[in-house]
Amino acid sequence: MTDATLHDHDARLSACPACDAAPLAQRIAGAQGGQGDVVLSLPTIHCAVCITDVERELNRHPGVREARVNLTLRRVTVDAPGMSAEELIPLVESIGYEAHELDPAALSASAADRQGRDILMRIGVAGFAMMNIMILSVAVWSGAEDATRDMFHWISGAIALPTVAFAGQPFFASAWRALRHGRLGMDVPISLALILASAISVYETVQSGHHAYFDAAVMLCFFLLIGRYLDYRTRAVARSAAEELTALEVPRAFRVTAQGDEPVPVAELAPGDLIRIRPGARVPADGEITEGRSEIDRSLLTGESIPVAAAPGLSLSAGEVNLTGPLVMRVTAAGRDSSLARLTALVAAAESARGHYTGLADRASRLYSPLVHLLAFCSFLGWYFATRDLRLALNVAAAVLIITCPCALGLAVPAVVTAASGRLFRRGMLIKDGSALERLAEVDAVVFDKTGTLTMGVPQLVSLDPIPAAARPVALALAQGSSHPLSQALTQALRDAGTEAAALADLREVPGHGISGTWQGREVRLGRADWLGADHGDARLSASWLSLGQEAGQGAPIRLEFSDRLRPGAEACVAQILGSGRRVMLLSGDAAPVVQDLAQRLGIAEWRAGVTPVEKADTLREMRRQGLHPLMVGDGLNDTAALTEAHVSISPASALDAARTASDMVLMGSDLAPVAEALVLARQARARIKENFSISLIYNIVAVPIAIAGFATPLMAALAMSLSSISVTLNALRLR
């Protein structure tokens, strides 16, 4: 555990998370070559038939050498030299499985696997050694004497010493690290107990003494390694899922050259390059539009929910989404100089201010280690001065160290965290940071972002009533022709109402304005207010306009209002959090009327609109200064600094890469309800961890006086150790 926190601390100091996330493209550029394997994510596979189907289909293709599905990770690794993911994905999709390209460079599975196998190997060795020594120890406990007992002790020693030397290495290494930093972690008393128990047992065996603690030393290794492994598993599962989210976004840009468009990694873009941005694509760098008209969705950067019209001359920032027409942009800043990187610097500043969180386990071990050493040392001195018998005094001191050894403490936290994060994972919540669950339990205020967090960031038609029944087929025919989000929302609403599309001629999209066509000899249009000669009016809602042609006496264009759809579970989630007595706040970069409307719908009393990224971070910092522990839930780049500044943070999977990396937890599904559940579960988990500490404390309170009094036997040590470890683990499993 100390090991883990040390590593986490180092990792956190060494790099800001968003710095890692933003230049992902550079890592890819560096790691390409060598590996010819294509990795595809298959989120829908679940059974034996799926495996066989996918492998058979891929293997049948002449270019594929071998395809292997991993069901645990829901991935397929395809060895197909010279083939790209674009050619392979249709093969898998043709048999009905969803497939996404994964970037192999972002999946650092091999190194993590080696660490996991290393711990498993040590557990295996310790386990087998423990069983063999137990067989011999049972004979000694049941009364083997003289030469037989000595022989059994010698054989036990021959097995135990190499085992402790091999299996105990993680503890020795981290104890050494802790000592070098001048600290006493949990691993210092563990290492001391292992070394002292082995040394005293060797000495006793040489002297043909009665008690040897070889079994206790090996058992200690075994149980503590299991705790270590659980800790590792939790983090490995979370990391691999987080990596998969990152790897899903393969950043490519299309550079306009004389020979046509060529795809290049975003990291290779330089100022002055001309790049083409397709409708629906994310802008890869900062720049200025040179050609084309379209509309731009800035919600991830600013929180504005209404798209902005784009025409040549308009500046674009990396991270914005192009909606309707293709654009050609001249790059003005890429990579480190882009606005994305500037926001990253903001995150780095907030990151260094957060400092190091001290978890329950750390606090327990800080209290515990000195106490144990003091206790063992005092009993040694006491017995030495009372009897002047060095051997007896050392024996008692060793017994005290072994009995108090934190077997149960080492399992108490990892077992609970594993159980709790497993349950959250099944509900679609991914814990990225080891201490996030504990920090979540302390939360007393929740801050939400609006666009993309409480709302889906996808518009929805408010009402169909303004469209006369006769005009509906025309509206549908127009809306179908466009990929603009408002048109798609209109299409959806009309289809749900059972409308059939009318036949239109000359259907054409005017990028940045709307779509027009000819119906019964009249020109009909669907699009922006200014294009149709209408006044946009109230800015509270996004609106689109439908014109059926002036000649037919239809009058003014019809105004169609759209509102952002609430994320499923948002209402219940906010209500549950308010019901638990926590403060709820809404911070949005969007316009005031829209934010107010949503806040009233959800019953949130505290809301602020038009907030800049810096103001968001400042608000969070101010809350922390007041002694609150805020939870920030947000998805945009404008939330990134605030996510880092908060006590603990959650972002949905739809969020930008940088925001996901900056947050402690990621919400995998679109439902917001797990947030409220996680708050409840985190409290339960913290209570369970404290219960586990009490359980191991009770064992110690009973056993330590016996050990100090000199009545402890190896049998007692073995019993106390296994009983406390098992009861702690069972208590943790109640969370599942």
Next chain:
Amino acid sequence: MEILGLLIPVSLGLGGLGLVAFIWSLRGRQYEDPKGDAARILSSEWDDRPKP
């Protein structure tokens, strides 16, 4: 008690055999995809002849 001279090496040998088998399975990457392996055994695709 002479039997101990036989039984102890036998028990240690069996334990060692188990350990070697475990290490072999670990090296052979048999813990990479536990879910997939559990599902693959149900497939009858390579029942008649081994996968080439």
